[in-house]
Structures are given as C-alpha cells and as structure tokens.
Amino acid sequence: MNSRRLESFSDGVFAVAMTVLVFxxxxxxxxxxxxxxxxxxxxxxxxxxxAYAISFLTIxxxxxxxxxMAAHLRQVDRGLLLLNLLLLIGVVALPFPTALVAGHLNQxxxxxxxxxxxxYGLVMIVISIAFGSMWLYLTSHQATxxxxxxxxxxxxxxxxxxxxxxxxxIGTAAAFWSAxxxxxxxxxxxxxxxxxxxxxxxxxxxxxxxxGR
Amino acid sequence: MNSRRLESFSDGVFAVAMTVLVFxxxxxxxxxxxxxxxxxxxxxxxxxxxAYAISFLTIxxxxxxxxxMAAHLRQVDRGLLLLNLLLLIGVVALPFPTALVAGHLNQxxxxxxxxxxxxYGLVMIVISIAFGSMWLYLTSHQATxxxxxxxxxxxxxxxxxxxxxxxxxIGTAAAFWSAxxxxxxxxxxxxxxxxxxxxxxxxxxxxxxxxGR
Amino acid sequence: MNSRRLESFSDGVFAVAMTVLVFxxxxxxxxxxxxxxxxxxxxxxxxxxxAYAISFLTIxxxxxxxxxMAAHLRQVDRGLLLLNLLLLIGVVALPFPTALVAGHLNQxxxxxxxxxxxxYGLVMIVISIAFGSMWLYLTSHQATxxxxxxxxxxxxxxxxxxxxxxxxxIGTAAAFWSAxxxxxxxxxxxxxxxxxxxxxxxxxxxxxxxxGR
Amino acid sequence: MNSRRLESFSDGVFAVAMTVLVFxxxxxxxxxxxxxxxxxxxxxxxxxxxAYAISFLTIxxxxxxxxxMAAHLRQVDRGLLLLNLLLLIGVVALPFPTALVAGHLNQxxxxxxxxxxxxYGLVMIVISIAFGSMWLYLTSHQATxxxxxxxxxxxxxxxxxxxxxxxxxIGTAAAFWSAxxxxxxxxxxxxxxxxxxxxxxxxxxxxxxxxGR
Numbered sequence: 085m086n087s088r089r090l091e092s093f094s095d096g097v098f099a100v101a102m103t104v105l106v107f108x109x110x111x112x113x114x115x116x117x118x119x120x121x122x123x124x125x126x127x128x129x130x131x132x133x134x135a136y137a138i139s140f141l142t143i144x145x146x147x148x149x150x151x152x153m154a155a156h157l158r159q160v161d162r163g164l165l166l167l168n169l170l171l172l173i174g175v176v177a178l179p180f181p182t183a184l185v186a187g188h189l190n191q192x193x194x195x196x197x198x199x200x201x202x203x204y205g206l207v208m209i210v211i212s213i214a215f216g217s218m219w220l221y222l223t224s225h226q227a228t229x230x231x232x233x234x235x236x237x238x239x240x241x242x243x244x245x246x247x248x249x250x251x252x253x254i255g256t257a258a259a260f261w262s263a264x265x266x267x268x269x270x271x272x273x274x275x276x277x278x279x280x281x282x283x284x285x286x287x288x289x290x291x292x293x294x295x296g297r
Numbered sequence: 298m299n300s301r302r303l304e305s306f307s308d309g310v311f312a313v314a315m316t317v318l319v320f321x322x323x324x325x326x327x328x329x330x331x332x333x334x335x336x337x338x339x340x341x342x343x344x345x346x347x348a349y350a351i352s353f354l355t356i357x358x359x360x361x362x363x364x365x366m367a368a369h370l371r372q373v374d375r376g377l378l379l380l381n382l383l384l385l386i387g388v389v390a391l392p393f394p395t396a397l398v399a400g401h402l403n404q405x406x407x408x409x410x411x412x413x414x415x416x417y418g419l420v421m422i423v424i425s426i427a428f429g430s431m432w433l434y435l436t437s438h439q440a441t442x443x444x445x446x447x448x449x450x451x452x453x454x455x456x457x458x459x460x461x462x463x464x465x466x467i468g469t470a471a472a473f474w475s476a477x478x479x480x481x482x483x484x485x486x487x488x489x490x491x492x493x494x495x496x497x498x499x500x501x502x503x504x505x506x507x508x509g510r
Numbered sequence: 511m512n513s514r515r516l517e518s519f520s521d522g523v524f525a526v527a528m529t530v531l532v533f534x535x536x537x538x539x540x541x542x543x544x545x546x547x548x549x550x551x552x553x554x555x556x557x558x559x560x561a562y563a564i565s566f567l568t569i570x571x572x573x574x575x576x577x578x579m580a581a582h583l584r585q586v587d588r589g590l591l592l593l594n595l596l597l598l599i600g601v602v603a604l605p606f607p608t609a610l611v612a613g614h615l616n617q618x619x620x621x622x623x624x625x626x627x628x629x630y631g632l633v634m635i636v637i638s639i640a641f642g643s644m645w646l647y648l649t650s651h652q653a654t655x656x657x658x659x660x661x662x663x664x665x666x667x668x669x670x671x672x673x674x675x676x677x678x679x680i681g682t683a684a685a686f687w688s689a690x691x692x693x694x695x696x697x698x699x700x701x702x703x704x705x706x707x708x709x710x711x712x713x714x715x716x717x718x719x720x721x722g723r
Numbered sequence: 724m725n726s727r728r729l730e731s732f733s734d735g736v737f738a739v740a741m742t743v744l745v746f747x748x749x750x751x752x753x754x755x756x757x758x759x760x761x762x763x764x765x766x767x768x769x770x771x772x773x774a775y776a777i778s779f780l781t782i783x784x785x786x787x788x789x790x791x792m793a794a795h796l797r798q799v800d801r802g803l804l805l806l807n808l809l810l811l812i813g814v815v816a817l818p819f820p821t822a823l824v825a826g827h828l829n830q831x832x833x834x835x836x837x838x839x840x841x842x843y844g845l846v847m848i849v850i851s852i853a854f855g856s857m858w859l860y861l862t863s864h865q866a867t868x869x870x871x872x873x874x875x876x877x878x879x880x881x882x883x884x885x886x887x888x889x890x891x892x893i894g895t896a897a898a899f900w901s902a903x904x905x906x907x908x909x910x911x912x913x914x915x916x917x918x919x920x921x922x923x924x925x926x927x928x929x930x931x932x933x934x935g936r
Contacts, residue, residue: 382570
C-alpha cells in the first residue's frame with residue numbers, strides 16, 4: 085500500500101481524536117446553579133483545562149512524529165499497518181484517561197487521583213510501545229519500505245521514537261507515589277517534544293515521497 | 298465519479314467511526330465514588346475495553362479491505378456508490394452494538410448479553426452483505442469500472458470480500474446459545490483478517506490508480 | 511480559491527455529520543433493565559433506526575449532489591463559499607431534528623410528533639434553499655467559476671438542485687396534518703434521489719477538474 | 724514540512740470542530756414532557772440556535788483565513804507548527820464557551836450570562852493571538868517559508884489576521900457590563916469577516932502552491 089493513504093487516514097484519526105478532547109470540557113458549567121455561581125465552577129475546573137491542553141499537545145506531537153516517520157516511507161506492508169492500528173487504538177483511547185485524570189484530580193480521594201494518573205501513563209506506554217515497534221520494524225525492513233531503500237533518519241531519531249517510552253514508564257511509576265509528580269512528568273515530556281527538533285526532509289524531497297516515488 | 302473521491306470520503310467516515318468508539322469508554326469512572334474505589338471500577342469495565350479493541354480492529358480491517366478493493370477501481374458509478382453508502386451505514390452504526398455488548402456482558406441478565414451479541418452479529422452481517430455485493434457488482438461491471446477494464450484480483454480475494462459473511466452468520470447463530478461463544482467467533486474473525494494476506498497493487502500501479510488513470 | 515480544497519473540506523464535514531447520527535442510537539439499551547427486557551427495548555426503538563437510515567441516506571445524497579456540482583467548478587469565490595457555509599450549517603444540524611423525530615414518533619403526544627417532523631422539514635428546506643442558491647449563483651457566474659467558462663450541466667440538473675425544495679415544502683406542510691405523512695414524503699424524496707441519475711463528468715474530464723484546470 | 728499536509732490536517736480539525744457544535748443542540752427536546760409542549764421548548768431554545776450559527780460562521784471564517792494564509796506558504800517549520808497547534812487548541816475548545824453562552828443566556832442569573840460571554844471572548848482572544856502570532860512569525864521568516872521567498876499579501880491582510888484581536892478585546896470588555904452587548908459585538912465581527920474581501924491567489928498560482936512548488 086502506498087504510504088500516502090496511510091498518512092491521510094491516520095491524519096483523520098489524529099484530528100478527530102484531538103477534537104474528542106473537547107467532550108471532557110462540555111459538561112462543565114451544566115451544574116452552575118450552585119451557591120458559588122458560574123465563575124467559581126469555571127475556575128475550579130482548572131484540572132480539566134490543563135488535562136485538555138496537555139493531551140492536545142501530546143496528540144499534536146504524535147501527529148508530528150507520525151508524519152516525520154511517514155515522510156521516509158516509500159510504501160507500507162501488512163506488518164506496519166497492524167502496528168499503525170495498534171498506535172491509533174492508543175491515540176483514540178487517550179480522551180478516556182484524560183477525562184479520568186481531570187475528573188479525579190481535585191475531587192474524590194487521593195487514591196483515585198493516583199489510579200487515574202497511572203491509567204493515563206499506561207495508555208501512553210501502549211502508544212510508546214507501538215511507536216517504538218514501528219521504528220524497529222521500519223529499521224529492519226528498510227530495504228523494501230524506506231524511500232531510496234535506506235532509512236536516512238539521523239541517529240537521534242531513534243531517541244525520538246523510542247525515548248518517550250522510558251519517560252512514561254518513569255512518570256507512571258511516580259504516579260503510584262504521587263499523582264502530581266506523574267502529571268508533571270507527563271507535561272514535561274509534552275513540552276520537551278514540542279521543542280525537540282528533528283530535521284524532516286526538505287519540501288522537495290518530501291514532495292517526492294508524497295508522490296510515492 | 299473518480300474513485301479517489303469515493304476513497305477519501307470513505308476514509309473520513311471510517312476514521313470518525315473508529316474514533317466514536319471511545320465514547321463507549323468515556324462514561325467509565327464517572328460513578329467511581331462507590332465503596333470499591335476507582336481501581337475496582339476500572340478493572341470491572343474490561344468488557345468495554347475488549348469490545349473497544351475488537352470493534353476498532355474490525356473497522357480497521359474493513360478500511361483495509363475497502364482500500365484493497367478501491368485500488369483496483371478506475372471509476373465508480375451510481376450502483377457502487379449506493380452499495381458503498383449501505384456499507385458505511387453499517388460501519389457508522391457499529392459503535393451502537395459495541396456499546397450494547399460492553400454494557401450487558403457482565404451486568405444484567407444472561408438473556409440481555411445474548412441479545413446484545415446477536416445484535417452485534419446482525420450489524421456485521423449487514424456490513425458483510427454490503428461488502429459482498431460491492432464485490433459481485435464490481436465483478437459484473439469490470440469492463441467499465443476496473444482499472445485496465447479487468448479485475449485483476451487473485452481468486453482468493455473473493456473469499457476475503459465474501460467469506461466474512463458466513464463467519465458472522467455462524468457467530469450470530471452461536472450467540473443465541475451463548476454470548477461468550479458468539480464473541481469469541483467475532484474476535485477470531487477480526488484476528489484472522491489481521492493476518493490474512495492479500496496482495497495489493499505495488500506502489501507504482503497504485504499511484505496510477507490514485508491518479509485516476 | 512481552488513475548488514479542490516472546498517471539496518475536501520466539505521467532504522470532511524459531510525463525513526462527520528453522517529457519523530454524528532450514530533449518537534442518536536447510542537443511548538438505546540441503556541435503560542434495558544425494564545420488565546420487558548432488552549429485546550423489547552431494541553425492537554421498540556425502530557423509529558430511531560428508520561430516522562438514522564433516512565438521514566444517513568439524505569446526507570449521502572447531498573454529498574453526491576455536492577460533488578456533482580463541484581466537479582463542474584474551476585474555482586470558487588467568496589459568494590459561493592458563503593452559500594456553501596450556509597449549506598453546511600444545515601447539514602451539520604440535521605442530527606438534531608433526526609433525534610427529535612426519533613424521540614417523539616411513538617412516545618409522547620401526537621402533537622409532539624408533528625412538531626418534530628415539521629422541524630425536520632424546516633431544516634431540510636434551509637438546506638434546499640442553500641443548494642438552490644448555489645446553483646443560481648453558479649449559473650449567473652459561470653464565466654468566472656465554471657470549468658471551461660460555461661456550465662455544461664444538462665437542463666434537468668436544475669431540477670436536481672432545486673426540485674428538492676418543493677418536495678420538502680410539501681412534506682413539511684403534510685407534517686402539520688400528520689407526522690407519518692410528512693415522514694413518508696421525506697423517505698420517498700431520499701429514495702427518489704438515490705435512483706435519479708445525473709451524468710457526472712467522465713473520469714478524464716473530472717481529473718482535469720481535480721487538478722484545477 | 725510541506726504546507727499541504729499542515730493544511731489537510733488543519734482542515735480536518737476545523738471540519739470536526741464545526742460538527743461538534745451540533746452536540747450543543749442535541750439535548751434540546753429531551754425534556755419536552757413539560758406542561759408547555761415541544762413547540763415551546765424548541766422556540767425558547769433560540770439562544771442555542773444563535774450560538775450554534777455564530778460559532779459555525781466564526782469557525783468557517785477562521786478556516787477561510789487559515790487557507791488564505793496557507794496558500795502563500797511554501798513550507799512550514801517547527802515554530803509555525805507550534806503556533807498552529809495553539810490556534811487549533813482554541814478552535815477545538817470553541818464548542819465549550821458556545822455551550823456556556825447558550826445555556827446561560829436566558830436561564831439562571833444575569834451574572835452567569837456575563838461570565839459565559841466573557842469566557843467566550845477569552846477563548847476568541849486566545850485564537851486571535853495565535854492567528855496574529857502566525858502572521859508575525861510568517862512575516863519575519865518569509866525568506867524561508869513564503870512561496871517565492873516573499874510574502875505577497877496586500878497590506879490590509881495584516882488587519883485581517885490581527886484586527887480580530889482588538890474586536891474581541893472590546894467585545895469581552897463589553898460583556899463585563901452586558902452579556903447582550905458582548906454577543907452583538909461577536910456577531911458583528913463574524914458578519915464583518917464574512918463580507919470582508921481579501922484577494923486570494925488565483926487558481927493557477929494556488930495550484931502551484933498546493934504542489935509545493
């Protein structure tokens with residue numbers, strides 16, 4: 085299969101998964117007829133906004149990483165498609181732990197906040213494993229799958245596609261001890277990836293890739 | 298109509314239908330203020346996760362099959378568009394029986410679990426009939442619709458596009474007797490299709506198809 | 511603006527609007543713990559399934575009509591974009607009257623069923639006016655907007671893009687008298703358009719259009 | 724990164740964000756079993772329809788502005804991608820303040836209506852800042868990012884991409900005093916942008932841009 089269709093399909097899934105995050109915000113304000121008034125309700129929902137922004141950035145960065153990887157592909161085979169589906173299962177599920185964290189961070193018991201934060205980390209670990217597996221698969225099948233028959237990603241790209249796994253393992257472990265510690269690590273990972281700079285192919289090269297050449 | 302636009306529109310519908318599955322997960326954890334705590338609530342929701350993963354894989358495989366079929370098309374006519382709409386009606390509806398199965402598998406009466414599983418099978422049968430009809434239609438109109446005027450799919454592709462029907466009929470029949478038996482058959486069908494390997498046109502051939510030549 | 515981007519954006523909106531229809535189905539079965547059991551709940555929800563199928567087909571046909579119109583465009587201007595936005599406002603809103611009709615057809619008072627059916631008709635009238643206006647606008651600006659500087663749609667295309675309006679006016683009027691009569695007319699309009707056959711440009715011509723030539 | 728993929732991804736997000744607005748309408752009519760009947764319920768929900776239409780138009784115009792900007796791009800870099808993500812965070816969040824305004828305009832206390840309208844304005848200010856920042860970034864990086872190495876947008880385009888900010892600051896300030904005043908200003912801004920006419924590149928030029936040349 086041509087890599088272009090994999091990209092456009094995955095783009096659609098990433099775009100919708102991002103948009104689904106707003107459903108974590110929509111119920112806020114429905115119960116505003118409290119003694120405190122709407123301002124209090126909106127301000128005390130700050131964990132929802134933080135969770136929305138972090139998950140949005142995280143999916144945005146995964147989209148970017150996905151594109152960087154796909155830009156080096158000539159075609160995709162069944163194995164890569166399967167790993168890509170596994171990745172998307174995780175990406176699409178992300179609004180679920182996001183809602184869990186947002187809903188239990190400053191409500192309910194401290195134990196519930198930890199459980200929610202650990203769940204978030206577990207989903208990110210599944211996503212990271214899928215991403216790392218795609219990278220390993222691609223490396224070992226570069227003769228048939230990579231553009232030009234050879235993967236020309238710089239060495240530190242390996243870190244980009246596999247390093248997140250260790251970050252999320254540490255974050256999840258920290259969340260067993262403190263929900264706040266886990267969340268800070270997840271947020272730092274998102275911010276790190278925003279600024280981490282991996283060269284992508286130039287417009288000319290990429291255009292060739294988009295044409296399937 | 299050019300087959301490219303049919304593909305991109307169908308891709309969009311497949312992508313959104315996949316993403317809608319997460320709405321079956323979102324309410325989990327809302328009622329976590331039970332005596333058992335959030336961990337118990339999350340663990341006892343395993344049928345939701347299983348149903349999510351199976352339906353996600355199933356839609357993913359249908360997307361793949363759809364692409365394999367579309368890659369051999371030169372253009373589409375009104376009849377094919379109608380059958381494609383019928384297919385999409387089923388695909389988009391799938392989150393509904395998925396939610397039914399997830400919600401009644403280990404809650405409520407055993408009878409409800411069977412009814413939910415039978416409903417899931419019936420929707421899959423509608424989808425399989427639409428897929429099989431597209432295949433039959435395409436076979437009988439290959440002179441005008443197929444790229445090169447002749448369908449060049451190998452003989453066992455017929456099994457791919459029609460064989461699922463019998464699998465889902467058997468699964469649905471088994472679900473009348475036992476919900477678990479029906480679900481195991483649906484899961485096996487999803488896994489079988491993941492590994493079943495149908496050659497798709499090479500990147501060069503497909504590129505020509507994408508260009509409508 | 512190039513007509514290609516208008517098409518792909520509108521395609522996305524059509525695809526998501528179709529998929530949103532499933533949210534009218536998702537709550538069915540949630541209250542299955544009645545004396546009647548899940549089978550009864552599922553069977554008595556038939557208005558939901560009928561409304562889902564009719565609205566799905568209706569949006570599918572609008573997508574098809576939209577494509578037929580767009581295939582004759584060379585470029586789009588601000589006026590056409592505005593009319594297209596008006597059309598999409600109606601298309602995206604359609605799941606709302608669909609839910610109204612499905613929820614009040616065999617529940618509540620007969621008056622509520624009529625009100626819901628009239629609302630459905632009013633939204634379809636807005637959509638039909640937007641479609642008809644796009645057609646009139648396109649006819650009067652064919653020198654700058656049409657491919658080849660001249661709209662080459664056959665005469666009965668006018669009926670296709672404007673005729674639905676009268677059908678929905680009649681259906682809405684009938685719904686004031688009887689909800690069932692209105693719904694039958696809406697369903698007949700959907701089925702009629704499914705089989706009504708308007709020639710679209712051949713693959714070669716269309717390819718040129720897609721390239722913006 | 725090629726600007727084409729940024730566009731198609733952003734298009735997907737814009738399209739889904741528009742469609743999510745219908746979820747503000749779906750619950751209307753659910754509680755129709757009041758003494759007043761469904762007609763009263765539907766008519767008294769007019770703030771929902773107004774909010775739906777204004778937000779739909781607003782997102783539609785942002786999509787159009789986004790396209791105008793993107794049509795002048797040759798490629799995108801990390802900074803522009805980050806600003807684009809910030810823009811999309813705001814666009815995707817817009818159904819949230821829309822629901823707030825619709826739900827508190829003629830229900831609850833006047834104070835709640837003001838708070839909701841101020842919240843709407845704050846989200847629009849975030850979006851306007853993101854848009855203005857993209858414009859500034861693009862202006863200062865035109866040698867590498869603009870098609871032809873030079874941004875050829877007319878001078879008043881600056882107003883288009885930055886002027887909205889001041890409009891929304893004024894509207895938000897007015898909303899502290901009166902919710903209705905704020906909403907009228909937001910509606911006027913939407914209508915103004917609908918008719919404000921910025922020349923976009925001709926079809927031929929744009930086609931070149933779409934091809935990444």
